[in-house]
Amino acid sequence: MRNLPVTVHEALKAAVAQLRKAGVEDARLSAEVLIQRVLGVGKAYLYAHPDRVLTPEEERRIAEGVSRRARREPLQYITGVVEFYGLELEVGPEVLIPRPETEGLVERVLGWRSMWERPLIADVGTGSGALAVALAHHWPGVRIVGIDVSPGAFQVASRNIWRHGVADRVTLVQGDLLFPLLDHKQRADIVVSNPPYIPSAEIEGLQPEVARFEPRAALDGGGDGLAVYRRLFSQLPEVLARPGAVAVEVGADQAGEVRRLLEESLRHVAGGAADVQMETGTDRDLAGIERVVWGRFS
Structure with missing residues (x-):
């Protein structure tokens, strides 16, 4: 029948x-x-x-x-695409799925356009390349180094960069945090990052779409969720140019401590110079959560 x-x-x-x-x-x-x-x-x-x-x-x-x-496989992995800052990006299980709240990082960095004409931005943990592609798309003069330790992420980011025609201004480097810049004694004007910030013990309690399918290395921020911030900020004195700026995404209830850690790092960057002007702050997402911690100095 x-x-x-x-x-x-x-x-x-x-x-x-x-x-x-x-x-x-x-x-x-x-x-x-x-x-x-x-x-x-x-x-x-x-x-x-x-x-x-x-x-x-x-x-x-x-x-x-x-x-x-x-x-419970994420819809974005099944379709192979996600929209981020008005751009369609390729995604797969090699990378964290870009979230709408991460667009706040793009907004914060684009707000600094008046400070530089042709800045070098280090996108630490570039993943799918979402931040690098969005920033290059909306800031024609920018140069970006996208850094990721994952070979799989490197491949996905590369395809997204070529897909959106920004390969001439975005360079991908495989490496851990800011070590690729440290190794070449290269300084960045802006450091931007959406690092892993979920406390290790909380990952298994997340939605199955996240806990079972997204790469753990892109989620796990150590015991208190702040391990990667500490490592990243410890490298800033050797990498951040003057004037310089930093913007990172944080989890709920992490903004206060991450801001304190960033302020401490920026004081080391300044090296006690009396003429340094430093400012830090936080930006809230649409849910009212402090989602972006930023700092700049000149």
Whole structure:
């Protein structure tokens, strides 16, 4: 007996039900996106053409995507893309998925454009290259060194840089924190980073999409979540130029301590010079959480 043809409406209804049963919070959105990607259409099409019959191949691909999402694999890994600061970026399990709150780092750094004409920015832990690509796209005169210890991240970032036509101004280097600059005695005008900041013991309690699928090295910030900040800030005196600026993303309730650590580091950068003007601050995300800690001096 042949199976009856499956329509868009039926596929969507079944996908939503399967994802809800699996505990997926954004079940309808995930189902819509997965079907849209297979059919190559927009969301409106799904509701304007509910009786459109799927081909067997479309059915198979939709079922495969829904099954992966039901296992709590992130939607962005299934589709292979994410939007960040208005740009579509490639992502995969080699890299952390860029979040909307990280766009605050881009906003903060772009706010410093009047201080430099052609600055060198070190993007530490570049991952997918989201920060580097967004900054290069919106700041034509900038030069960026994107640094990551992960070979897989290096490959993903490279593809995103070429995809958006900024390879002439973004250089990727495989290495740990600021060591590639230290090794070449090179100074950066701006250091920007979204480092791992989840306390080690809290990772297993995160959503399955994060705990089971995103790279642990991009999440694990050590016992208190601040281990990478301490290592990064300890390198600033040998790397940060004058004038210089730093902006980092932080987790909830971490801003106060990270700001203190940054101020301490910037005082070492200044070296006790009497004519140094230093300023630090925090920026809140749309949820009202202090998400970006920044500092600058001249």
